């Protein structure tokens with residue numbers, strides 16, 4: 001897998017396989033496929049490990065589980 005090719009942050013599929021939507025986050029360009037865009041919208045905490053430092057405080061339905 002080539003890292004210089006845009007790929008979905010969740011499933012790692014590339015734009016060769018699926019349409020990708022570009023995201024801008026902390027000076028980086030990220031990509032997500034339409035299938036996983038709802039996760040970013042509705043369950044951003046599931047992507048917390050993909051997006052370090054993401055502010056989840058504004059998410060009304062964010063669940064905070066004790067590890």
Ligand SMILES: [Zn+2]
Nearest residue numbers: 008011033036
């Ligand atoms: Zn995906």
